[in-house]
Amino acid sequence: MSYDVLVPVDGSDRGFAGLEYCLASFPDASPTALFVADPAHDHTATVGSSEPTAERAQERGERVLERAADRADEYGRELRTELRTGTPHTEILAVADEKGADHVVLGSHGQSPITRPFLGRVSEAVVRRSSVSTTVVPETTAAIRDRELPGEILVPLDGSEQAEAALADALETFPDASHTAFHALDLPFDRPRSAVEGTYLEAVLEDRESRAEEILESAATLADERGATLETETAPGAPAREIVEYAESGGYDQLVMGSHGRSLAARLFTGSVAERVARRSPRTVTLVRGAPA
Template sequence: MPQHILVPLDGSAHGFAGLEYSLASFPDASVTALTVVDPTRDHTAAVGASESPQERAENRGEEILERAAERAADHDREIRTLLRTGRPHTEILAVVTDDDIDHVVMGSHGESPITSPFLGHVSETVIRRAPVSATIVPELAAALHERDLPGDLLIPVDGSEQAEAALAYALETFPDGSHTAIHVLELPFDQSAAVEGTDLDEIRAAAEDRAEEILA
């Protein structure tokens, strides 16, 4: 069960949905909301503006984190907030390592006036590079509120250690959910082809036997 969750926020509705999911799904975990600003990509600058790009970016970041704290208060929770400057995926991964994060929750994509939309390609990078488990939330908060979490969980398995770890994580973290393990046969020929009595039939039978072993 995750103990310290990191939720990157960029001000988008999808980002805040990730926060809502974390608060609802992990009631006993500590939560850190992170906003990353990059003043070099500020597209809201105006001629004669009194604020520097750095100040403007930081102010907007603080506004996002204040909203995050308010969302947490609605759940009777307190969260830690963190503002950093740099490239989003680099800073997210650095916080994971530096702050002993054991799970990351992100919205599937986002849109922010601070830099440019970063949830999306950044979430993919974090999933690939983070040394901890991660959850990507594709729904908005309103949709999350309409269903009971964790609900039905689908766990693809292929016999690898990573797949076994994912299955173990799902069972341990969401014991009250409905779990379905699925293994997909990938055959080197069209499944609709007539293969009975041929070498391809043996290949299919071997693949099916392997699938039964994985799902057993």
């Protein structure tokens, strides 16, 4: 079965990091590099230049796509290229739909003074509106090249169908990776077990631990059915923060998680935890859409 991956590139290092990730992670896929010439945001213009902005943007796009094709050649891969003119996120979504892309991989741009790294204007719009699974690569090209992908993958689970779909996707897409299923207990208090024993909070803790055990047992069963090995871990804390911190402290190479909901409204706004993780993670994050097989 053909697996088509769309990789928007804009000439920046982060854009090419997305291509690097795609070439390393999907060796059997059919990749397409897309450049969107956006005359409204032309940063290459020089004083006194007589060349029309649209032509200048088109020429830059051709150069960027040529570089992308050269990089694919180094992998011994054929890369299709597409050059469009318009608003980047609108064209990315349109091409993904027109070409029947199964997956979109894109670099993350920009930084927020509050949270670093932070999804850029284009990547955030694509993440929120894409109807297919999306990978956000916040790392540099050099960092991706130095990483042995797929590496160690952390799969956050919350008991939802979308999270289970993400686990199934990670196991099937990256069979050679090391997989860990992770559940954040999301306790309504920040106290050690010894401090809640004998209080009503102990029942809350036991309930969360029991649910975590059920979720991870279900994950282990899913992995067993696929002949895969799965590590399981839990930790107390708010899910988004705990997922990002656990992935970083554990040295994981990437995260794969469910993006909640498949309705039109859900396409416009991903699950709050998934979005926060995609915004804050210094590691590559894939948001999987769809129900488990």
